[in-house]
Amino acid sequence: xxxxxxxxxxxxxxxELGLVIGTSGNLSVRDGDRVAVTPSGAAxxxxxxxxxxxxxxxxxxxxxxxxxxxxxxxxxAVYAATGAQAVVHTHSVFGTVVATTMTELPPVHYxxxxxxxxxxxxxxxxxxxxELAANVRAALAGKQAALMANHGGVTVGATLEQAFExxxxxxxxxxxxxxxxxxxxxxxxxxxQLAAVVERSLNPPEFPRRxxx
Ligand SMILES: [Zn+2]
Numbered sequence: 156x157x158x159x160x161x162x163x164x165x166x167x168x169x170x171e172l173g174l175v176i177g178t179s180g181n182l183s184v185r186d187g188d189r190v191a192v193t194p195s196g197a198a199x200x201x202x203x204x205x206x207x208x209x210x211x212x213x214x215x216x217x218x219x220x221x222x223x224x225x226x227x228x229x230x231x232a233v234y235a236a237t238g239a240q241a242v243v244h245t246h247s248v249f250g251t252v253v254a255t256t257m258t259e260l261p262p263v264h265y266x267x268x269x270x271x272x273x274x275x276x277x278x279x280x281x282x283x284x285x286e287l288a289a290n291v292r293a294a295l296a297g298k299q300a301a302l303m304a305n306h307g308g309v310t311v312g313a314t315l316e317q318a319f320e321x322x323x324x325x326x327x328x329x330x331x332x333x334x335x336x337x338x339x340x341x342x343x344x345x346x347x348q349l350a351a352v353v354e355r356s357l358n359p360p361e362f363p364r365r366x367x368x
Contacts, residue, residue: 177198
């Protein structure tokens with residue numbers, strides 16, 4: 156699948172799963188210096204490959220008639236600072252709830268380790284600005300996900316599929332936390348408990364075959 160076809164595919168899935176509504180949210184995927192990004196002002200479930208602009212890593216438009224997403228500077232800042240090959244940004248409900256009420260999402264489930272543990276909330280700045288891009292870059296350091304204060308979430312991956320799955324996981328973790336608050340005080344996993352999970356995942360059990368009689 157071409158870079159632009161991937162944007163159409165995952166744009167459609169993001170809308171189907173309720174992670175974005177209307178024209179909110181944006182995705183990008185890179186190949187070397189070329190970055191395909193969703194266009195500004197277009198519904199993500201109605202994209203065609205031709206609609207998706209291609210920019211270089213300096214932000215110059217290489218292909219496409221439509222303007223790149225206004226959040227393109229943030230995507231490019233993430234590429235410049237990390238080895239990511241894809242970036243997904245949404246205004247998903249539970250992620251945005253956490254991003255408007257907290258300064259970080261504590262690890263209440265061990266799957267948070269897949270995103271780097273604690274998810275930080277990047278300081279608020281106006282959308283599309285270099286300031287927001289810098290804040291997101293700082294919050295993402297060493298992690299697969301960050302939240303953006305009063306705005307939404309952003310995830311990265313080695314592929315667009317990985318970045319997209321990270322967005323689904325981020326939303327799930329935020330939903331568990333927010334729903335947990337309505338029942339009681341969510342217990343937060345300790346560093347020791349998280350270290351034990353890493354240890355366990357590095358040493359999976361091997362199930363021996365039963366010897367034939
Ligand atoms: Zn946004």
